[in-house]
Amino acid sequence: MLFERTTKIESQETKLLVPVPAGVVGDAVDMELLNAFEELQADDETDLIVELIDLYLTDAPQRMLAIREAALANDWLLLKRAAHNLKGSSANLGIRQVAETCRKLEGTEYEHSTESLADLLRQMDDEFSRASEALLSERQRRLQ
Amino acid sequence: MRVIIAEDDAVSRKILETLLRKWGHEVTITEDGEAAWDALREPDAPSLAILDIMMPGIDGLELCRRLRQLPNPIPPYIILLTANHGVREVVKGIEAGANDYLSKPYDRDELRVRLQVGVRIVELQTSLAERVGQLEVALAQVKQLEGILPICSYCKKIRNDLDCWQHVETYVSAHSEAEFSHGICPACFETTVKPQLESLKISQASALEPVN
DSSP, rough: HHHHHHHHHHHHTTTSSSSSOOOOOOTSSSSHHHHGGGGGOOSSSSSSSHHHHHHHHHHHHHHHHHHHHHHHTTTTHHHHHHHHHHHHHHHTOOOOHHHHHHHHHTTHHHHSSSHHHHHHHHHHHHHHHOOOOOOHHEEEEEEH | OOOEEOOHHHHHHHHHHHHHTHHHHHHHHEEHHHHHHHHHSSTTTOOOOEESOOSSSSOOOHHHHHHHSSOOOSSOOEEEEOOSSSHHHHHHHHHHHHHHEESSSOOHHHHHHHHHHOOOOOOOHHHHHHHHHHHHHHHHHHHHSOOOOBBBOOOOEEEETTSSEEEEHHHHHHHSSOOOOOOOOOOOOOOOOIIHHHHHHHHHHHHOOOOO
């Protein structure tokens, strides 16, 4: 079972490079929640939302890599910790689907349901790709 | 007020920092428990701490336990932040020494008012610590007067720490907040002052008698 999981996980390693079909990024990010950070914007500082997007897009792939490596090493504590962190930052910016998948990864649901760990990792990658597109689009809009 | 953040997630850290600055706090940022532990042991450490529970190295709970063991006259007010929910997590956090607890994602207004509670508690502790300091100084002076004082059996002067004999009022004035207002008690008036007045009257009367 473990070997099967590992094989599935390895097969997903290049998933992030797969282009996302147009039209599926719409619900990836709760833009209302993200744009609510405008009220914290200080006049004399750089665009806070752009800064938050940049931080997320730099940090999240590292967390996802840590999750994947922890899964390959069967290090559940490390996996849960990385998933916990990604869940927090995703929820903060309204990236709810990534946050929800991380919640499942942080828990033990994949150990008791038919939804395997590999399926959850694939889901995380897909949702992150959609969120990235939406975030980059928002970033570009703000910098124009 | 000065607030320290210990949060390993960059996005959460940035949001928290922005909120705190907007509310007028001075913010110290740390990315893990180890850095927060170092910063909170500095002599002029922040009085308010917002700690994420789950951090690499020293986690929020362990950091709370360590901070509560420090002999600090004004211990920091600690708010724990975590994505975990449930009573058990709250109990763990409070038992570890946290003053308050907020689950992520937190409501900004709730965080603001809970921080205000922290500010009030820290201000109260600071005020109490100052009062205790003043009382300790006063108590030290009172203790000097409570000890054994060498006093002359005849003139009632007191020997001070420099081996000099001082009048009682000089000594007491120097070792306490007491001040003296001089007067004459009825007994001394009868035994000392009255005879002196009588004697004065007699000498004045004799001076006025014509010389033969």
